[in-house]
Amino acid sequence: MNGRAAVRGPWRIGLAGLGVVGGALLKFLAEQPDFAPSGERAAIAGVSARSQKDRGVDLSAAAWFDDPVALAGSPDIDVFVELIGGSEGPARAAVTAALKAGKPVITANKALIATHGLELAKLAEAQGVALFYEAAVMGGVPAVKLLREGLVGEHVQSVVGILNGTCNFILSEMERSERGFAEVLAEAQKLGYAEADPTTDVGGFDAAHKIVILAALAFGGAPNLGAAEIEGIAAVDLIDIKLARELGYRIKLIASAEREGTGASIRVNPALVPLGHPLAQAGGALNALFIEGRRIGRFYMQGPGAGGAATAAAVAADIADVIAGARRPVFQRPAGDLAPLKGADRAGHRDKAFLRLMVRDRPGVIAAVSEALAKAEVSIDSFLQKPVEDSGHVPIVLITHPASAAAIAEAVDHIGALEAVVERPRRIRVARI
């Protein structure tokens, strides 16, 4: 299964992509070439990257490849590590080439696995080689191994967590420093916590890639990005963070997958989490995950969701697993038995919602808002009116009792149409946890 049963000497690693994680992996292998439990050695035999700049590690023993696909197919490597990123282009081509050449592949590429996981799993299993991707989800937190091996046979009901450290940092920092999204994002970019083009992170897509992979492992399907409902954090206002807090909640970017029939309801969106809940307390760049299952009840873990050293350690753990030579399917079951995980019809879902309005300070407004909610058959769980703002407008926030998305949308329409309401109400889901 590991593709080189009879070879002696160190395992020859081909590494494509020398960014933060790639650089940390070079350092890991240079410091601890014998890290595998068996004591067998692993060494970088070939590298490919966009530039040959110095990474502080002696690469003179490794062959340089301008083309990652050529590296992937090279007869001089035993294992191919893909740290290029992106669901298409060179990453996809190189991973496919390595598998076709009968080489085990390790990747940190969540977009690739979330988008083409089933096709690649079929290829890997047909070739009898491993395709591992621990580093693709939650960085140094072994969520993939946990679901694939630790909870094997478990009937998982839900997987809910904080899977994007950039968004978690931005939301934490907005609350801490009482600054708006744009300002904190700019700072995060300066600190290297956010990319120059932050869309993948702040748009919720990175978290969506990850929850789609976890859902596949948890519920026994192949990743299906199309089944995910995705909303990012760019529209979260500081005032919502502050008002949510007064009602006893913190706003987090929550990724969740809940089993429904033969499919799953998969969502990424900003959501209110009660302040006392562990997910509310996982601040900064942490990642956190709850898994609920029939036998284990509730399992929780949190740790570093990103960072070069932690993510490189996850890649190294996968290398050790290749060396250990376990015969495992890529997902929960052999790929031939899998279909893309079905999305769930959410019409019947009933969630609590946080609604924030800006109204003109005049008599009768609260009665009008209550009536608008009642017309949509949405009832109120808690309510908070704040003093008049400089704008002359009054912020009102309320949390509804659980109601369908359609009913909430209707209520928002009714409220938005009121003459005293000066802008369309902001709606944020309350997390089901």
Place this chain on the structure above:
Amino acid sequence: MNGRAAVRGPWRIGLAGLGVVGGALLKFLAEQPDFAPSGERAAIAGVSARSQKDRGVDLSAAAWFDDPVALAGSPDIDVFVELIGGSEGPARAAVTAALKAGKPVITANKALIATHGLELAKLAEAQGVALFYEAAVMGGVPAVKLLREGLVGEHVQSVVGILNGTCNFILSEMERSERGFAEVLAEAQKLGYAEADPTTDVGGFDAAHKIVILAALAFGGAPNLGAAEIEGIAAVDLIDIKLARELGYRIKLIASAEREGTGASIRVNPALVPLGHPLAQAGGALNALFIEGRRIGRFYMQGPGAGGAATAAAVAADIADVIAGARRPVFQRPAGDLAPLKGADRAGHRDKAFLRLMVRDRPGVIAAVSEALAKAEVSIDSFLQKPVEDSGHVPIVLITHPASAAAIAEAVDHIGALEAVVERPRRIRVARI
């Protein structure tokens, strides 16, 4: 490595011990014989237990063995599962027999692994078969897999957690219901949360077995029970729980292993944990664990530390790993390279301590206590004096700044010798977390 590369048909499991976990495993395998990711089946082929009473599962297809050693050596089983318990006697004899017969062994027996782990690992590795024990530590929480595989190559600095659900339940319940240890223990026994002979749990020995195993995996040695300092919870008074709380702490039975030089400082004892800390919030029968490492920083997980279904799921995960056929050492490294983990000299350790005194209500007492502390060169971090109790005595609690165990002991001696102090001061460590 898995001991039957060429056999077809279901994997034949021999199960010794049909208590709560054994019964749950019977149910698991009856419901999901094809739970292994490869789809290969596993079925109970032989059982051994003290009585043949009905367990609600049809065992007619399984051979009955009065002697677990005979079951372990039977040619009609492929994998031996030991759920008998105890470090000596039939459990040790049967595990040894199975390994000698070249069969992979799975055990939930923490006492056995903590006491004879190195000898059994050497035997298993010489025979080329697996010896897995995920269910021995933290029930349904895959702590063993995490340290052995997820954090391979990591330089772990410390492992600190709550590893005994019975003690955690008792301490939580003492606080909740404001009842004393003996009364809550009796209730726990009635509810089945504590054994008729509770010594292993409340004496701290069960937690010690577990932390000794985790320390071996974390620091690269063999389990060394002799290196552990062990103190149970029987001496924790309700008044200490209440007073600790007023100072912002909760008392938990904390198991910890900290790397020191080439060894580790391993301790199990009641300790104060700040109320806001996740370990303080893991109540009831939960288990929880912090792992701190050079690359991952701080990793935390919590889940069900016991319970038949959760622990049986851990056994099943080990069965799946046997089926997957990975070649892994029993501990972090091949047993031939391991020595029992060295204990650390604790003379240089400096911990904060909680001291609780009962004093006569008279002038000058506090000055005398302060002087006694100063004489031992122990300084005070926080101090609380409560109103006179019915006994006519006044409880005083204080938390010291970090000081050596010798200095604290000296301070306790000085204070205990004061005329106004009516009983020997109670001392509880403040956890280093």
